[in-house]
Amino acid sequence: MSEEEMKVYRVQGFTCINCAAIFEENVKQLPGVHDAKVNFGASKVMVQGTTTIEALEKAGAFENLIIRDEKAQKIEREPFWKQRQNRKVYLSALLLVISWLLSLQYGEGHILPTIGFALAIVIGGVSLFMKGLKNLSRFTFDMNTLMTIAIIGAALIGEWGEGAMVVILFAISEALERYSMDKARQSIESLMDIAPKEALIRRGTEEMIVHVDEIQVGDIMIVKPGQKLAMDGIVIKGTSALNQAAITGESVPVMKTKDDEVFAGTLNEEGLLEVSVTKRVDDTTLAKIIHLVEEAQAERAPSQAFVDKFAKYYTPAIVGLAAVIMVAPPLFGGDWSHWIYQGLAILVVGCPCALVVSTPVAVVTAIGNAAKNGVLIKGGVYLEETGQLKAIAFDKTGTLTKGIPAVTDVVTYGRSENEVLAITAAIENGSQHPLASAILKKAEAHGLNFKEVVVDEFQSITGKGVKANVNQILYYVGSPNLFEETLQNGIEASIKETLTELQLQGKTVMLLGTEKEILSLIAVADEVRDSSKEVIRKLNQMGIETVMLTGDNERTAAAIGKQVGVSTIKADLLPEDKLNFIKKLRGNYQSVAMVGDGVNDAPALAAASVGVAMGSAGTDTALETADIALMSDDLNQLPYTIQLSKKALAIIKQNITFSLAIKLVALLLVVPGWLTLWIAIFADMGATLLVTLNSLRLLKVKE
Template sequence: MPESLTKEEMKAYRVQGFSCVSCAKTFENNVKKLQGVENAEVNFGASKIYVKGQTTIEELEKAGSFENLKVQDEKEQKVEHEPFWKQKENIKVYISAVLLLASWILGKQLGEEHFLPTIGYAVSILVGGYSLFIKGFRNLIRLQFDMNTLMTIAIIGAAIIGEWVEGATVVILFAISEALERYSMDKARQSIESLMDIAPKEALIRRGNQEISIHVDDVQIGDIMIVKPGQKLAMDGTVIQGMSTLNQAAITGESVPVTKTVEDEVFAGTLNEEGLLEVSVTKRVEDTTLSKIIHLVEAAQAERAPSQAFVDKFAKYYTPAIVILAALIAIIPPLAGSGDWSTWIYQGLAVLVVGCPCALVVSTPVAVVTAIGNAAKNGVLIKGGVYLEETGNLKAIALDKTGTLTKGVPAVTDIVTYARNEDELMIITAAIEKGSQHPLASAIIKKVEAKGLHYNDVFMEEFQSITGKGVKAKINNEVYYVGSPSLFEELHNQIKNNQKEKITDLQTAGKTVMVLGTETEILAFIAVADEIRESSKEVISQLNHLGVDTVMLTGDNQRTAYAIGQQIGVADIEADLLPEDKLTFIKKLRGKHHVAMVGDGVNDAPALAASTVGVAMGGAGTDTALETADIALMSDDLNKLPYTVQLSRKALNIIKQNITFSLGIKAVALLLVVPGWLTLWIAIFADMGATLLVTLNSLRLLRIKKHHVMK
């Protein structure tokens, strides 16, 4: 959504028939001139226009009549696209081609000088190039030189010097080129359109004792939505009854179904696979996670990539330069006596055609739209072409440890007992720790509950917290202590050597050790650690393989951080960091090269903002992640990271290939002027061929899938 307009003051319309960026700009300017319209912005990538003020669809279509654009309210059911070969714009190409062929056959039989073939060619030119000429003449009057202006001059010039066959062929080939461009942009946009169609337009709602099917626009927050097996969810909400597995691929890109039960969050567009669910609606239809994804992807596709800005600036000076060059080629040699006028005017016209910037102008937007659409389908939100290109240039990725490389939930990993039964000691520890708010205490309680032990029945008295070291309490007339090894160093003056060694071993393995004991003896060691995500090691290995330096950032002590970092395989480990230290480190790293920061988007927000590219995990559940990050991984899955880097690199390479190729083929064709070999045929094939090839090259980005990442 355009940033310059706010959601409340604009209306969005879908537009069908955009063939090029300049046509979209012309349409935008036409709409701005309409009565009652205060402002308008076109999003070419999403094929939409946002209008501030009052207007009608009829008025908008009138403003787009130069390109035969069809306009539709965004909320209306999407009209199915006509098949490519049936589209109105393409029918005139068929008629023009038939007239050209018939005129050519007549010319062979009656002779090229006969007036009938000439009339046939003229009619063919008018039918195929009618809309082109109107745009070309308008631009010529305003001294605006774009591809329509160049083609109009070239075709009329060809007719004047008697090259009717080539003039008519140029018209047809240019129309085919535009149709293919339109087709490829539609193909690139299909990723967003498929997202739009994911969620149902109606929901089954229970109000009172009645179950009624109503349009999603009329569903209110707090309504109870009934979702039967095999149905898709129409709204976001919280499960209040039932249990089922949901396929969340549309939102997170993960095809493995997730079990959902009471109090779990569910999203519009996900598929309920087996159970009946009752869901309390928590968001209106325009605020659902799916709607946010669609709006973010559309806004991203409207963002200009740095290479697009270069192309636009280049084309601005390049097109008038081509007109001047063509004029010089047509005038100077005959004036200098190096050939007749018709030969050099023909060469000049061919230069105009070959100089058409079609391929150059389309080289970047098709690649950007395709890549961002593909990423969205795979559960990765890239918020603009600039971030796509920046990710392609990444040299280092810094990852927050807790919650990113690890699960962020401490768990008991080892229990070492020195007296009594293990279960008895765990019950005593849990009974003492249940009053504590410390995360390590919750890990112990979870472990005891998982073992099915009852600790709530234990009578405890004289509970006391020992600041920074642990707690103590009396159970069965005996005082027990639970705390750090340093607490027991103080209590017992010293810990036995074999026990000290055990503590060191556990700490070296990256675990935090808690001790249970009395004033006279140590009863047990309980080691707690934040569990490493199953995917972390594989992801870091893939990133290293892609030549990206990986850095782990953590507030843990050096020993624990080093143990976890070694296990995961990161290249660099930064420990003992406060949140502001993370920010300082990212700024320092950014001074050297392009760096991404990966975090959960909440407490990592400053570091995410300071990095070249901020990547947030688990965007599906948190609005903060969607808002603060440049890229959001919709699932809590790091596997998307190597895929995103590879997709961005591929997109960057394709953009560079497209720009190089579209300029290179023009340069080669222009050099053919020197020996006088450049013909209108070669010119139009060079122009159309380049446009077609850069488009097909860009569409290769649709083939990159998450599992295609190099191992």
């Protein structure tokens, strides 16, 4: 479908996948429409060509669909019990009860209860009959066709009461299905309502309230305490704690100050912020999340593809079986009325509603729940795949570790810690080396005023370190090799022992000293994330093989790997080596995930069964390339995602098994002639409602 000509509309009122397919076909037939595609999970239709909302609502009149422009405000539906479609059910049910009481008084064959039952059938089933007869004229067999044949057949053989009961139970089933599908979609709909539709904007000296569609990149957005941000941007003034749960799933507010990135839909808790807008409303991180989740809900899971294929052959088979049961036994002396009734009951029980809805409701619910908890799952296929993972490979830097070097140990010889830190920071100030920045941060944390220390004759010693004069004393800062060469007798044995001990812990050690002595050992390491150890423990408990992949040396890798508890450690790897190792893992375990930053590890992420990107809020590359994106920089979202996927897989299997089992049991009741229309409709309606309610249990899976 050509994106340039594509127009998106929101749809309210879908009850079933089949109805969505009929609506799609109806839209395709509209004048001026070249193509149309319905996304049932996200409740929207994409139209290529020109049409109007009135024409689209006419195409969806059979289902009383309400259509609105994608950007228009959501039309609040009446409460469920007040909806127009449901009023007909109440009237039909009242007529059914009155007719049943009349039949008790006058007998079932009397004209009064018969008229009452007939009215109940017509009022409650008018939309059903219109769809069913239209389908019958086209030889299209779906649940509406099967129900229409069954109800008309029941009336023809004099079973007016049961025909009316079937109509009413079916109408109740559809209403409850509509209600439960709305519940399943509520996760994504709540995301759409997160960001405000207006913001206070300053242009020049003038402040004004502006609709988000009219806010431009570069506008200054003023956000007061207690307000939500309407747009993505960079803080230019102010400091405040922002609740980012809607975007990243983080429950703890995050402090934001000048030059920090902020996202639409987050809540400003305390301070006044001025934010320079960096993205248009359609490009915000929240807008991207909503778009990706909706696309994911439209993706078919493998089990759904199986169900759809099965249903394609199943429905005609049921119609054939019903025809055989209606005709074959009477030809061998059976009672025509009895066996036609049994055949009609088979048509009702054979409706594939529960089977067809068994997978998509679970997928829509699980993906919506994940999005609310800061995890983007790109489709049903990845949802199912994650539940089957046997091994997970982690990039080390920035995934298991924070990716930012930090000073872990300061060992001094004859001087105070503050003194050696101040001298080292003064010498390293201005250096671009990551280890230098770690020392500067440590000195700042100690409140040392190292920038006022006068440094003279600074000189870099290539590959080994630096030297400079501080207070007329020449100091050296650098690697152990530098001091082995500088000191006349090399490094003392006791200092060397401490140095080796720190290196065995996977730390990089820098030394401060003069030409005569060593004054300090400063150990720097990429710190392990607080969550890494616990997450790896949980995954190992689940029986998942955990692997750490890194380009670091063997010693550092071993120290970090041992600390977090991974099963396997692979060091000194180039990007190509990571890719080959993932391929090897897939050969051994079939279903393998790779967790990385979504940029450096792109080849390995692509080669894995599931590529998981870390800390993806605001990272466009990760959002677009990964199969699953963990929006916050929190590995704890990984066990939650696996748990949700396993639960979704289990529920999908339960739904398919139950849907088929209840049909089989009901069909077997034909043998002794016990199957009635009442049992048939309860079996069909009950199965559909139970699989839908079972799927809604996925809303309760929490981090």
